[in-house]
Structure formats: structure tokens, C-alpha cells
Amino acid sequence: MKRDPTGWLRPLDFKRGCIEMNHGAGGRLGAQLVDELFARAFDNDFLRQGNDGACLPAPPPGHRLVLATDAHVISPLFFPGGNIGSLAVHGTVNDVAMLGATPLYLSASFVLEEGLPLAELRRIVEAMADASRGCGVPVVTGDTKVVERGKGDGVFIGTTGLGALPAGREIGGANARPGDVLLLSGTIGEHGVAVLSQRESLQFDSAIESDSAALHGLVAALLAAVPEGAVHVLRDPTRGGLATTLNEIARQSGVGMRLDEAAIPVLPQVAAACELLGLDPLYIANEGKLVAFVAPEAADAALAALQAHPLGRHAARIGEAVADAHRFVRMNTAVGGQRVVDWLSGEPLPRIC
Amino acid sequence: MKRDPTGWLRPLDFKRGCIEMNHGAGGRLGAQLVDELFARAFDNDFLRQGNDGACLPAPPPGHRLVLATDAHVISPLFFPGGNIGSLAVHGTVNDVAMLGATPLYLSASFVLEEGLPLAELRRIVEAMADASRGCGVPVVTGDTKVVERGKGDGVFIGTTGLGALPAGREIGGANARPGDVLLLSGTIGEHGVAVLSQRESLQFDSAIESDSAALHGLVAALLAAVPEGAVHVLRDPTRGGLATTLNEIARQSGVGMRLDEAAIPVLPQVAAACELLGLDPLYIANEGKLVAFVAPEAADAALAALQAHPLGRHAARIGEAVADAHRFVRMNTAVGGQRVVDWLSGEPLPRIC
Numbered sequence: 001m002k003r004d005p006t007g008w009l010r011p012l013d014f015k016r017g018c019i020e021m022n023h024g025a026g027g028r029l030g031a032q033l034v035d036e037l038f039a040r041a042f043d044n045d046f047l048r049q050g051n052d053g054a055c056l057p058a059p060p061p062g063h064r065l066v067l068a069t070d071a072h073v074i075s076p077l078f079f080p081g082g083n084i085g086s087l088a089v090h091g092t093v094n095d096v097a098m099l100g101a102t103p104l105y106l107s108a109s110f111v112l113e114e115g116l117p118l119a120e121l122r123r124i125v126e127a128m129a130d131a132s133r134g135c136g137v138p139v140v141t142g143d144t145k146v147v148e149r150g151k152g153d154g155v156f157i158g159t160t161g162l163g164a165l166p167a168g169r170e171i172g173g174a175n176a177r178p179g180d181v182l183l184l185s186g187t188i189g190e191h192g193v194a195v196l197s198q199r200e201s202l203q204f205d206s207a208i209e210s211d212s213a214a215l216h217g218l219v220a221a222l223l224a225a226v227p228e229g230a231v232h233v234l235r236d237p238t239r240g241g242l243a244t245t246l247n248e249i250a251r252q253s254g255v256g257m258r259l260d261e262a263a264i265p266v267l268p269q270v271a272a273a274c275e276l277l278g279l280d281p282l283y284i285a286n287e288g289k290l291v292a293f294v295a296p297e298a299a300d301a302a303l304a305a306l307q308a309h310p311l312g313r314h315a316a317r318i319g320e321a322v323a324d325a326h327r328f329v330r331m332n333t334a335v336g337g338q339r340v341v342d343w344l345s346g347e348p349l350p351r352i353c
Numbered sequence: 354m355k356r357d358p359t360g361w362l363r364p365l366d367f368k369r370g371c372i373e374m375n376h377g378a379g380g381r382l383g384a385q386l387v388d389e390l391f392a393r394a395f396d397n398d399f400l401r402q403g404n405d406g407a408c409l410p411a412p413p414p415g416h417r418l419v420l421a422t423d424a425h426v427i428s429p430l431f432f433p434g435g436n437i438g439s440l441a442v443h444g445t446v447n448d449v450a451m452l453g454a455t456p457l458y459l460s461a462s463f464v465l466e467e468g469l470p471l472a473e474l475r476r477i478v479e480a481m482a483d484a485s486r487g488c489g490v491p492v493v494t495g496d497t498k499v500v501e502r503g504k505g506d507g508v509f510i511g512t513t514g515l516g517a518l519p520a521g522r523e524i525g526g527a528n529a530r531p532g533d534v535l536l537l538s539g540t541i542g543e544h545g546v547a548v549l550s551q552r553e554s555l556q557f558d559s560a561i562e563s564d565s566a567a568l569h570g571l572v573a574a575l576l577a578a579v580p581e582g583a584v585h586v587l588r589d590p591t592r593g594g595l596a597t598t599l600n601e602i603a604r605q606s607g608v609g610m611r612l613d614e615a616a617i618p619v620l621p622q623v624a625a626a627c628e629l630l631g632l633d634p635l636y637i638a639n640e641g642k643l644v645a646f647v648a649p650e651a652a653d654a655a656l657a658a659l660q661a662h663p664l665g666r667h668a669a670r671i672g673e674a675v676a677d678a679h680r681f682v683r684m685n686t687a688v689g690g691q692r693v694v695d696w697l698s699g700e701p702l703p704r705i706c
Contacts, residue, residue, distance in 0.1 A: 024704075026593025026638075027697030031601075050605050051525045052448040052588070053421030055518060059411055065418075068406030069460035071511055073498045095405040107422035109511045111464070145426045146703060153504040158424055158462045158511030165408060172404050235405070240379025248384075252403050285379075344380030350499060351377075 012036045017118040024112070024146025037122060038110075038142060041129040046105070046140035054140035056105055059164035066163040068095035073156050075351040077124065079198045081190075081210030082287075084157055085128030090214045090287055091238065091353060092161040093135050097216035098234040098290065100171040100223060101163030106132060108159050109143040113152035124155055135214040137161070168228065175232040176253035180321040181299035183292040185218060185306050186211070186314040188242050189270040192284035192352055197273065208269055213288030218311045222292065225305030230298035236290050238353055243282040243341045245291060246329045256324020259331040259341065263318045283344050285352045293321060365389045370471040377465070377499025390475060391463075391495060394482040399458070399493035407493040409458055412517035419516040421448035426509050428704040430477065432551045434543075434563030435640075437510055438481030443567045443640055444591065444706060445514040446488050450569035451587040451643065453524040453576060454516030459485060461512050462496040466505035477508055488567040490514070521581060528585040529606035533674040534652035536645040538571060538659050539564070539667040540618040541595050545637035545705055546626045555630075559622040566641030571664045575645065578658030583651035589643050591706050596635040596694045598644060599682045609677025612684040612694065616671045636697050638705045646674060 009032055022029040039047060046054040059065055072088045082090075089106065096103040108128070112121065132139050194210040196202070215236065223231060233253070237245035242264070246257055266274075266281045274281050288311065294302045299317065306312035319331075329341040362385055375382040392400060399407040412418055425441045435443075442459065449456040461481070465474065485492050547563040549555070568589065576584060586606070590598035595617070599610055619627075619634045627634050641664060647655045652670065659665035672684075682694040 021703045025697065025702055026591075026597050030593075031696075049525060050527065051452060053419050053452050053454075053514070053516075055452060055454075055525075056418040056420060058415075058417055062411075064411055065409040065515070066406050067409060067458060067460055067494055067513075067515060069462050069494055069511070069513060070496045071462035071464050071498045071509075073464055073500050075500075075504075099404060099406050099408060101406075101408075105420060107420055107513050109422050109424035109513075111424050111426055111509055141420055141422055143423045145424045147426050147428075147506060147509075148704075150503060151428075151506040153500060156424075156464050156500075156509065158422070158513075160420075160422060160460050160462075160511075160513035161406070162418070162420060162515065163406075172402060172408075174403065238379075240383075244379050343384075344378065349378055350374045351501075 012118060014118045014122050019112045019114055019116040019121065019146055021114055021146055021148065024144065033144065037125055041125045042132065042139040044138040044140065046138060056140065062167040063164040066096050066099045066101035066165050067160065068092055069160040070095065071156060071158050072353060073351055074195065074353055075153060076198050077154050079210055080194045080207055082212040083124055083127050084155055085124035086131040087212050087287060087353065088157040088159045089128055089131035089135060090212050092159040093137055093214045093216055094236045096161040096163035097219045098236055099165060100169045100234065101165040103137045103161050103163045103216050105162045106137050106139045106159055107141045108139050108157060111152055111156040112144065112146045113154050114146060114149040116154050121155065135216065171231055171234050173233055173235060173249050173252040176249055176255050176293040176321045177232060178255055178321050178323040179296055180232055180293040181296050181317055182257065182319040183294060183303055183306060184264065184316055184318045185290045185312045187265040187267045188286055188289060189266055189274060189281035189284040191287040192349060193270050193273045195352055208273060211286055211288035213311055215288065215290055215311060218306065218309045221309045222302055222305050225301050226298040230295045231292055233293035234290055237286050239285050240344050241283040241285055244344050247343050250327040250329055254327060255321045256327055257319055257329045258322050259319035259329065261331050261334045263316050265314045265316050282341060287353065365471055367471045367475050372465045372467055372469040372471065372474065372499055374467055374499055374501065377497065386497065390478055394478045395485065395492040397491040397493065399491060409493065415520040416517040419449050419452045419454035419518050420513065421445055422513040423448065424509060424511050425706065426704055427548065427706055428506060429551050430507050432563055433547045433560060435565040436477055436480050437508055438477035439484040440565050440640060440706065441510040441512045442481055442484035442488060443565050445512040446490055446567045446569055447589045449514040449516035450572045451589055452518060453522045453587065454518040456490045456514050456516045456569050458515045459490050459492045459512055460494045461492045461510060464505055464509040465497065465499045466507050467499060467502040469507050474508065488569065524584055524587050526586055526588060526602045526605040529602055529608050529646040529674045530585060531608055531674050531676040532649055533585055533646040534649050534670055535610065535672040536647055536656055536659060537617065537669055537671045538643045538665045540620045541639055541642060542619055542623040542627060542634035542637040544640040545702060546623050548705055549630065550626065561622055561626060564639055564641035566664055568641065568643055568664060571659065571662045574662045575655055575658050578654050579651040583648045584645055586646035587643055591638050591640060593697050594636040594638055597697050600696050603680040603682055607680060608674045609680055610672055610682045611675050612672035612682065614684050614687045616669050618667045618669050635694060640706065
């Protein structure tokens with residue numbers, strides 16, 4: 001007899017089964033959930049070590065480490081273009097990549113609500129595993145907890161990413177300088193509009209899909225195309241959208257910005273949906289876009305590199321950083337005026353990522 | 354004027370204020386919560402980088418990495434001997450330490466429920482920061498999300514720990530061998546009983562406090578006292594207690610075990626509480642204890658090293674690993690009989706960590 005704690009349990013019923021409190025109690029059912037779902041979906045040598053943590057090789061010589069973490073609480077769990085599982089991978093891979101590091105490993109922790117259909121959980125975990133394989137960034141360790149019905153919201157996923165950063169590479173939100181060219185890797189607003197439309201059961205003429213994607217390949221292509229040191233800041237404009245991200249960078253770097261509204265790409269169906277909903281695409285979350293602050297002499301090469309990558313086809317030069325003690329983000333509007341693109345204040349778009 | 358997004362907001366009201374959805378929406382209020390609470394409490398050079406991830410030095414030459422992650426969903430949030438904040442630090446530091454690694458950095462992600470009093474959140478975050486400083490393991494990066502009232506349970510905390518593991522050190526759940534001596538670092542059951550008593554509003558004659566503590570110092574003392582390679586397995590018996598942990602190790606290593614019930618230390622007030630509640634201390638969670646599987650020739654030195662450390666004063670030799678194709682954990686009972694210490698099956702003790 002093999003002393004397998006799940007040996008005398010029926011296999012999990014992924015058609016009709018639901019998460020029970022016992023799945024989180026540290027006994028047979030918990031071990032079964034790990035074995036039959038998580039370990040199977042994410043399977044890799046590190047996870048197979050089977051300890052409460054994973055032993056990993058050191059980064060390549062001369063590299064530092066990057067650690068980034070996210071809690072994902074998106075509602076609804078499924079949306080056009082992805083679900084919380086794929087989003088959790090992309091979001092954290094992108095946070096690591098935005099520092100110029102190569103994402104290497106992910107950890108994942110799940111807070112499951114009692115009553116969650118196992119079929120839904122499996123779809124989420126499999127999407128997460130697919131996204132992880134697609135990125136080449138394995139989930140090497142994890143944890144699962146269960147909370148009572150009404151004390152959670154289906155699934156929350158915490159992901160942490162670990163990456164390797166080459167010596168001498170200094171990319172960060174505090175490094176923008178007056179004169180830097182602002183590049184945006186593509187159209188804005190799809191993720192937020194896709195989630196909102198799903199949440200409000202809105203039907204638009206053309207389907208709007210989330211842009212959720214892992215950007216480490218795009219970052220690698222960008223960095224390979226310009227001299228080391230030419231890219232000063234990279235950031236993915238997620239929660240709060242492009243406007244919030246640019247204000248954060250203005251604050252950290254102590255610069256102002258001048259944007260050209262006509263240059264900021266927005267899909268027509270997103271623009272139409274935003275008009276209908278009274279939203280400004282500048283404040284809508286993206287999950288597959290980046291902004292880059294690039295030294296002016298490298299801007300053309302950087303833009304060409306972005307545009308040559310499938311995830312940067314619609315990349316555009318959208319403005320520049322300027323000296324401004326007030327750290328204002330100003331925009332020349334499409335109709336010839338000028339406005340300040342301010343911090344988001346009252347209006348909430350919560351549970352978007 | 355400094356372009357500070359929180360400059361024209363009143364300071365957070367930690368006496369009467371509560372978490373609002375806007376604190377998670379990626380605007381001024383979110384930045385304020387980070388600035389006035391999280392960044393202030395956890396303050397360190399890495400966190401001050403202010404990016405969506407932290408740049409960290411490489412591990413010392415010749416070291417590998419260890420990555421461990423936990424979701425913490427304990428109910429109630431406050432319990433005798435700690436709260437979810439201190440627990441989140443200790444739990445993850447311990448998972449890293451149990452592989453023989455030195456814990457270096459933590460990440461933290463928070464899922465906050467709308468309506469959570471800011472006073473409670475501050476107590477939790479400050480306890481977490483104190484625990485982090487006490488361990489010498491800084492929180493270097495983080496994330497905060499807010500969910501609607503009734504979609505969470507006050508606070509959930511996801512923590513991930515990163516550690517450095519010396520070359521050649523191989524400690525893990527699969528490495529137990531027949532003949533290994535089982536050492537337990539102290540009394541069992543305090544954490545689970547402390548949480549349960551708080552949850553059920555039970556009053557015991559003597560207060561029972563959680564044993565929540567960081568064990569990396571104890572591990573370092575143990576490893577320093579014996580030859581490299583003499584400690585085969587280290588694990589902290591948390592969820593599911595000592596019985597579940599030993600069964601997990603038996604399964605991973607393909608060995609059986611023989612325990613001596615009379616040798617397993619249990620505080621009298623914990624034994625009494627367990628009898629009252631109909632619980633077996635073997636299945637109750639601990640948060641400041643470890644079991645070590647040690648080569649027999651090193652067992653005396655290992656036990657002495659544990660006992661010489663403040664967190665191992667009551668350490669004891671509780672049994673041994675034996676060859677057993679069935680991987681049974683058997684126990685000689687205090688009354689002279691023998692029983693199988695089985696996996697926890699039906700009985701749930703959820704939300705204990």
C-alpha cells in the first residue's frame with residue numbers, strides 16, 4: 001500500500017464539485033486539491049520539490065534580483081480576453097520586466113471562497129498555468145487557503161515575481177529627465193473597458209477584449225535596440241491608467257510632462273464606450289501596455305523596436321518630459337487647447353486588477 | 354508647490370476612519386494610504402525605491418535562492434500572542450528557514466475589506482513592521498487592494514519570502530531516512546488553541562498565548578552545532594499540526610515513524626483546553642515550533658543546541674524514522690499502547706493561519 005493521503009478519496013469532481021472549508025484545513029482534502037489541480041497544472045521541477053518553499057539557482061553572475069508582488073481581486077473573475085489567473089501572471093511578470101529585469105520565477109497564493117465551483121477554479125488555474133508556460137516563467141511555490149462563504153469573492157490570487165537584473169541597468173520611476181521622449185507601446189483603455197462592460201453587462205457594437213499580456217519580450221526587444229542607459233523609466237499603466245502612471249513618475253522624478261493627445265492611440269470602440277460611460281481613457285487600466293521614457297537621441301530606434309514587436313505594433317511617441325517644479329502633466333488637446341492631466345481623485349474604478 | 358498627490362487631502366484619520374473603495378482605486382487616496390501607513394511603517398531603502406518592484410543585491414557567492422509564499426486569512430485578526438500582521442511575517446520567515454536558508458527579504462500584499470477601521474489596520478501593519486524589524490527581514494515591496502464590504506474579511510495578507518541557501522545544504526521533506534532522530538523544538542498546540550479560544554470566546558483558567566515566532570535564529574543555532582548534512586528535514590508543524598506534518602514527511606521521504614507520546618511536550622493548560630474541546634494537540638497548529646530529522650550520531654548535539662536557544666528550551670527527542678513501506682506514523686501511547694497517527698480527514702480547523 002502506498003501511503004497516499006488521497007488514495008482513499010474519490011477524485012475531485014470538477015463538473016459538480018465545489019470548494020469546501022475542509023479543502024483549507026490541512027488534511028486529506030487539502031492535499032488532494034493540491035495534487036489533482038495545482039501541482040498537475042503548474043507541474044515543474046521546482047514545484048515538485050514539495051516543500052513549503054522552492055530552492056532555486058542563484059541569478060547569473062553579475063545580476064541583481066528584482067522582487068515584485070501583486071494581490072489580484074478582479075471582479076468579475078472572467079472577462080473578455082482573460083481571467084484572474086492569466087491576469088495574475090501577466091501583471092506580476094510585467095512589474096518585474098518594468099525594472100529591466102528578466103522574470104524567472106513566480107509564486108502564487110490563493111484565497112478561495114467556500115462554494116466556489118471547482119470547474120471555475122480549474123479554468124482559472126489552467127489559464128494561469130498556460131500564461132505561465134507562455135511566458136516561460138514557472139510557478140515554483142504556492143499556498144492555498146479557504147474562507148467561509150461571504151468572507152471572500154470566489155478567488156483572490158497573490159503572485160510574486162522574481163527576476164534577474166543585469167549589473168549597471170538602472171531603470172525606475174525616479175529616473176525621468178527633462179527632454180526624455182515618452183513612448184507608449186499601444187492603444188489604451190481596453191482592459192478596463194472590457195472588465196467594466198462585463199461587470200455592467202453592457203453590450204458594445206464591437207467586442208472589446210482586455211489587452212492582458214506579458215511584456216517582458218517587448219522590453220527585451222526595446223532594450224536590445226538602444227544603448228544601455230538610454231531607457232530611463234518603464235512602467236505599465238495599470239490601475240488609474242496612463243494619467244495616474246505619468247503623475248506618479250512626475251512625482252518620483254521631479255519633472256513635468258507635455259503630452260500630445262492626438263498622438264495617444266485609442267481604439268475607436270474604446271473611445272465610443274468611454275464616451276457612453278462618461279469615462280476618460282487616460283484613467284482606464286491597461287494590462288498589456290508600457291510607457292517608456294527614453295533619451296531623445298535613442299527615441300527613434302526605441303520606437304522602431306517597439307513597433308517591430310507584435311505587442312508594440314501601435315507604439316507611438318506621445319510627448320516629452322519637461323523641467324517643471326510643479327510636476328504638472330499637461331496635454332495639448334486634439335482640438336488645439338491645453339489641459340492639466342491631474343491625479344485621479346474621487347472617481348473609483350475599483351476591482352479592475 | 355510640491356506636486357504631492359496627497360498634499361491637499363487631510364491626513365488619514367486613524368481614530369475614526371475606515372477603508373473606502375477609493376483607497377484601492379489608484380488615485381490620491383490610495384497613494385495617501387501607502388504614504389501615511391505602509392511606507393512609513395515598513396520604511397527601508399528598498400521600499401523607498403518607489404517602483405512596482407524592488408531591486409535587491411544578489412545572494413552571497415555560492416548561495417542558491419529560496420522562495421516561499423503564504424496567504425494569511427486567520428480569523429479573528431487579533432489573538433492572544435499576536436495578530437495577522439506578526440503571524441504573516443513569522444509564517445513566511447519560517448518557511449524560508451525550514452529549508453536551511455537565511456531569510457533576507459519579504460514582500461507583502463494586502464486585500465482590505467471596505468469598512469475596515471483604519472485603527473485596526475494600523476495595529477496590524479505596525480505589528481507586521483515590528484515583527485519584520487525583529488527578524489531583520491525587511492518588507493521590500495508590496496501591493497494593496499480593496500474589496501467591497503462582504504467580499505472579504507477585514508484583512509488578508511499574502512507574504513513571500515526570499516532567502517539565501519549555502520551551496521551543498523540539502524534540507525527538505527524528502528530527505529528523512531530510517532534511523533533519523535525526531536526532535537521537536539517545544540510544546541505543541543498553543544497557537545491553535547489561542548485562536549480557537551478567541552474565536553469561540555472561551556475563557557480558560559490560564560491564558561494561552563500563540564507561540565507565533567520567527568525560527569530562523571533557532572535554525573541557525575541548530576545548524577551551527579552539527580556537521581553540514583546531519584540535519585535532513587526541518588519543518589514547522591502549522592496547519593494540521595504535528596501529526597499532519599509528520600505524515601507529509603513520511604509520504605515525501607517514503608519512511609515510517611515511531612513516536613513516543615510521553616516525550617511530546619504539551620503545556621498543561623493546552624492539554625486541558627484540548628480535552629474540553631475534544632481536540633487532539635497533535636493536530637493543532639503551531640507557529641513557533643519546528644521538527645528536525647537528524648542523523649543519529651548528531652542528535653545529542655542538535656538537541657542541546659535547540660535547548661540552549663530561548664525558542665527551544667523545551668525541545669525534546671520525540672521518536673525516530675523507521676523503514677516502513679506503508680509510511681505509517683505510529684505512536685507508543687502514554688498508557689503503554691500503540692496507535693497510528695493518521696492524516697487529518699474530516700475534522701476542519703480552518704482559518705487558523
